[in-house]
Amino acid sequence: MTATAAIPTSVDATLEMLTSRGYLAERSLATVVFLALKMGRPLFLEGEAGVGKTEIAKVLSAALGRKLIRLQCYEGLDVASAVYEWNSAAQMIAIRLAEAAGDTDRDQLSSDIFAERYLIKRPLLQALEPDVGGAPVLLIDELDRADEAFEAYLLEILSDFQVTIPEFGTVKAPAPPIVIVTSNRTREIHDALKRRCLYHWVDYPTAERELAIVKSRVPNISAKLSAQVVKFVQALRNQDFYKSPGVAETLDWATALTELDARSLTPEVVGDTLGALLKYQDDIQRMQGDNLQKVLKEATSD
Amino acid sequence: MTIDHLNPPTGLMADNITGFARALRAAGLPVGPGAVIDALNALQVIEIGNRADVFATLQAIFVKRHEHALIFAQAFDLFFRAAEEWKHLLDSVPLPDQAKKPPPPASRRVQEAMAKPAMRDAEEQPPQEQEIKLSVSDREVLQKKDFAQMSAAEIAQVTRAIAQMSLPQAELRTRRTQPDKRGLKLDLRRTLRSSLRTGGDIVEIRRLGLIDRPAPIVALLDISGSMSEYTRLFLHFLHAITDARKRVSVFLFGTRLTNVTRSLKARDPDEALASCSSSVEDWAGGTRISESLHTFNKLWGRRVLGQGAIVLLISDGLEREADARLTFEMDRLHRSCRRLIWLNPLLRFDGFEAKAQGIKMMLPHVDELRPVHNLSSIEGLIKALASPPSAHHRSLIRPAA
Numbered sequence: 001m002t003a004t005a006a007i008p009t010s011v012d013a014t015l016e017m018l019t020s021r022g023y024l025a026e027r028s029l030a031t032v033v034f035l036a037l038k039m040g041r042p043l044f045l046e047g048e049a050g051v052g053k054t055e056i057a058k059v060l061s062a063a064l065g066r067k068l069i070r071l072q073c074y075e076g077l078d079v080a081s082a083v084y085e086w087n088s089a090a091q092m093i094a095i096r097l098a099e100a101a102g103d104t105d106r107d108q109l110s111s112d113i114f115a116e117r118y119l120i121k122r123p124l125l126q127a128l129e130p131d132v133g134g135a136p137v138l139l140i141d142e143l144d145r146a147d148e149a150f151e152a153y154l155l156e157i158l159s160d161f162q163v164t165i166p167e168f169g170t171v172k173a174p175a176p177p178i179v180i181v182t183s184n185r186t187r188e189i190h191d192a193l194k195r196r197c198l199y200h201w202v203d204y205p206t207a208e209r210e211l212a213i214v215k216s217r218v219p220n221i222s223a224k225l226s227a228q229v230v231k232f233v234q235a236l237r238n239q240d241f242y243k244s245p246g247v248a249e250t251l252d253w254a255t256a257l258t259e260l261d262a263r264s265l266t267p268e269v270v271g272d273t274l275g276a277l278l279k280y281q282d283d284i285q286r287m288q289g290d291n292l293q294k295v296l297k298e299a300t301s302d
Numbered sequence: 303m304t305i306d307h308l309n310p311p312t313g314l315m316a317d318n319i320t321g322f323a324r325a326l327r328a329a330g331l332p333v334g335p336g337a338v339i340d341a342l343n344a345l346q347v348i349e350i351g352n353r354a355d356v357f358a359t360l361q362a363i364f365v366k367r368h369e370h371a372l373i374f375a376q377a378f379d380l381f382f383r384a385a386e387e388w389k390h391l392l393d394s395v396p397l398p399d400q401a402k403k404p405p406p407p408a409s410r411r412v413q414e415a416m417a418k419p420a421m422r423d424a425e426e427q428p429p430q431e432q433e434i435k436l437s438v439s440d441r442e443v444l445q446k447k448d449f450a451q452m453s454a455a456e457i458a459q460v461t462r463a464i465a466q467m468s469l470p471q472a473e474l475r476t477r478r479t480q481p482d483k484r485g486l487k488l489d490l491r492r493t494l495r496s497s498l499r500t501g502g503d504i505v506e507i508r509r510l511g512l513i514d515r516p517a518p519i520v521a522l523l524d525i526s527g528s529m530s531e532y533t534r535l536f537l538h539f540l541h542a543i544t545d546a547r548k549r550v551s552v553f554l555f556g557t558r559l560t561n562v563t564r565s566l567k568a569r570d571p572d573e574a575l576a577s578c579s580s581s582v583e584d585w586a587g588g589t590r591i592s593e594s595l596h597t598f599n600k601l602w603g604r605r606v607l608g609q610g611a612i613v614l615l616i617s618d619g620l621e622r623e624a625d626a627r628l629t630f631e632m633d634r635l636h637r638s639c640r641r642l643i644w645l646n647p648l649l650r651f652d653g654f655e656a657k658a659q660g661i662k663m664m665l666p667h668v669d670e671l672r673p674v675h676n677l678s679s680i681e682g683l684i685k686a687l688a689s690p691p692s693a694h695h696r697s698l699i700r701p702a703a
Contacts, residue, residue: 075609076477088490095502110498147609148548149478167495186608242600242634282630 004065004134007037023052023059024205024213032200033060042158042179044194047202049184050246057139057180066178067136071123073146082150083163085120094118114167124154125163128173135175144183148190155193205247207234213247218254228265229254232299236277239295241286245277252276265300267292316342322381323364329377331370337363353382372573473687474517474610482511517612517640518549522598524591524617525556525582532647532674534575536616539680541566541574551606554582555594561602591621591660592628599634610640612687616674618648621660628660632667642668645683649673 008014014037015030025033033056036043045053061068071082091113098109121129127138143151157163158179162172181197183189205213211230214221221229229250237244245253253276262269270292278284287295323338341363348359357378365374479487492508521540525533544550544566551563565577607613613635621628636642644664648654650673656662665671672686673679 078478086491086494088494091494095497099502104501106498106501109502113494113498144608147476147478185605188605240600282634 005063007064008034010034017063018056018059021059021063022216023055024209024216025056026203026205026209029056029200029202032198036198037178039198040176042181042197044181044183044189044197044199045202046183046185046199048204048244048246050248051202051204052247053180053182053202054139054141057137057182060178060180061137064134064137064178066134067131068139069123069127069136069177070139070141072141073143073150075145075147077146077150079153081122082153083122083124083157084165085122086114086167087118087120091118110167116168119165119168124157125171127177127179128157128161128163128171130174135173135177138177138179140179140181142184143181143189144185144187151190151193155190155196158193158196204237204244207231210234210247210250214250214254217251218258221254221258222263225257225262225264226254228299229257232265232270232295233277235295235298236287239286239291241278241283242280243278243283249277249279265296267296270296315345318382319345319360322360322377325381326364326374326377329373331364331373331377332366333364370570372570473612474515476513476515478513479510480513482509485509485511487511516547516549517610518551518606518608519543519547519614520551520553520606520611520639521614521616522553522555522594525554526620529616529618529647532616536674537566537575537578544574549609549611551602553598553602554578555591555598556582557590557593559594559597559602591617591619591664592625592631595631595635596627599631599638603635603638607639612641612643613639614643614645614683615668616645618646619644619661619664620658624659624663629663629667632664636667636669641670643670643672643683643686644668645672645674647674 005017008017011027011031011034014034015025015027018025018030018033032043035041043056045056047053057070058068060066094113095109098112103109123138127136140154143154146154160172161176162170164170179197181193204210207230210233211226214226214230218226233245233250233253253273256273256276257265257269260269260273271288274284274287278287319341320338323333323341326333341360344359344363345356348355357375360378361371361374365371479485481489481492487510489508489510493504493506496506496508497504521536523533523536523540540550540552544552544563550566551561552566554560554562560582562578562582566574568574568577615635646661648661649671656665670686672683674683
């Protein structure tokens with residue numbers, strides 16, 4: 001954990017901060033990140049899988065020296081697993097001990113067993129707690145996987161950054177956390193929540209930017225191979241695939257090719273490693289034979 | 303000026319306002335006698351000087367829900383333009399000439415409501431025995447259809463029938479829990495809290511059960527020429543469903559695919575359908591089913607088919623370009639939803655056989671094939687939604703010789 005860094009003062013400074021941590025962002029993304037930090041508003045990132053939505057939160061927490069708290073959403077996510085839960089077993093033991101000691105004061109008993117030490121804090125509650133290093137970065141990942149009921153609850157938390165626990169009281173964040181919400185659009189998120197946030201659609205990078213990303217993330221790749229890899233992937237995105245490869249897939253593939261000591265793209269090596277890029281059998285089948293040759297020829301021509 | 307609440311003013315104005323309230327009621331606004339008295343009193347309070355003030359006053363009293371505002375405005379225009387006595391009540395501002403513009407949505411209903419009762423009480427047969435055919439003139443086929451011109455009788459018939467149908471509200475078991483005496487999970491937190499009342503002795507075990515919720519519905523509605531008689535009716539049905547449950551997405555396809563989910567969210571059916579028809583470019587053109595399914599699978603499938611969605615594919619399956627792509631896209635759609643129900647109006651013909659190439663190709667990839675051409679078949683559909691999927695509806699189709 002690095003020392004806490006100050007919030008950047010301009011879009012350029014934000015861009016620089018992200019770049020220094022190896023996240024090569026489009027200027028538009030740097031702009032919304034800057035605004036989110038400046039205005040203290042949650043940032044809502046939507047986009048295809050593997051374009052670096054989750055990565056932003058990690059890079060921000062590292063660059064600002066804040067704690068990263070991650071809440072992975074799934075269907076049926078409820079307050080007990082997202083916010084807090086009472087440690088009932090420990091509470092029961094406490095009740096038995098009180099009985100054994102002969103304590104019969106009921107009010108005293110209930111205030112004792114609903115004390116903070118019996119409270120199991122889940123990510124959302126952790127994010128509201130004071131932190132010496134400054135407010136944490138709260139990553140709410142793949143919100144679309146949770147259901148509407150949770151979304152409504154989240155809306156409440158994101159509006160006033162406080163949680164009320166009936167037996168315990170209200171926990172309010174001294175400084176609101178830096179909130180990043182991501183969604184893969186397996187469901188449309190309600191407008192009310194989007195209104196609270198700054199919205200940004202994270203798109204696939206341009207060829208130049210992707211090349212820069214590959215070079216910075218896969219340092220030992222040859223210049224020739226990296227250029228071919230990026231050209232090939234960009235060509236794939238122009239085709240009508242069910243699931244186009246994201247930046248994460250490009251990096252995986254580039255890493256795989258360097259591990260295999262490939263010097264340049266050949267039909268054999270591409271055929272063997274296509275599973276790093278395309279994740280649907282239908283898509284892989286479409287990339288056989290003539291189609292593969294054609295795209296490969298384009299990618300390897302200088 | 304003092305107001306006597308028990309003896310509201312009588313005379314011309316009172317007659318007018320009472321008549322106006324009656325017209326509003328006929329057009330479907332909930333206007334009670336209390337509102338009429340309020341309106342009369344309010345009109346005494348404001349200085350009746352111009353039309354806009356009167357409009358605002360009456361609107362504040364008669365319109366209690368935003369979706370009624372449009373109907374109110376049209377009724378006001380019609381009623382007080384027609385009333386000769388209006389001039390005696392206040393100096394009215396002359397209305398702009400409306401004749402050049404096509405009548406806005408809802409006005410057909412308002413006009414009918416104001417028409418003589420004899421015109422309104424058209425003979426109505428019981429809905430089950432009557433096949434609903436909506437007339438489509440040739441002129442409409444190649445241009446945007448104006449749903450707004452749907453008659454009050456049609457709307458009343460369809461919506462009344464649909465309102466009587468209760469949609470199943472629990473087809474899907476979720477992972478979320480709620481307190482339930484017969485539940486299977488132990489609710490330690492509540493058990494413990496209730497034990498404190500007895501000094502820590504557990505008297506009652508509290509339990510949690512899983513919640514059942516309505517499944518999301520995704521409707522893909524064919525609006526090509528061959529389907530035009532049914533399109534409006536289905537849209538009404540879908541509008542009613544959208545009103546009743548949360549997660550309904552509606553797509554229309556002819557030569558291209560349009561998402562009209564948001565348009566259907568308007569509470570007033572006239573407004574919803576008008577907004578639909580303005581957002582769709584290709585009413586009653588040709589069909590390109592495989593093209594539209596491809597677009598849906600690629601752009602929308604993963605966005606709306608999560609959480610165990612039921613897909614209603616409403617189409618006659620008469621596809622000109624039936625090829626391997628159609629099979630492929632149908633298969634993909636089938637595999638990415640929990641249940642695919644194909645509603646085909648062609649099934650109304652006795653002895654219907656799956657001869658068309660497109661229908662033959664689509665048939666293996668649906669869970670159920672159902673007729674949908676009258677209200678009773680819509681009732682059947684609703685029953686089917688509530689019951690577990692069954693394959694016996696396929697037996698309705700005899701393989702073509």
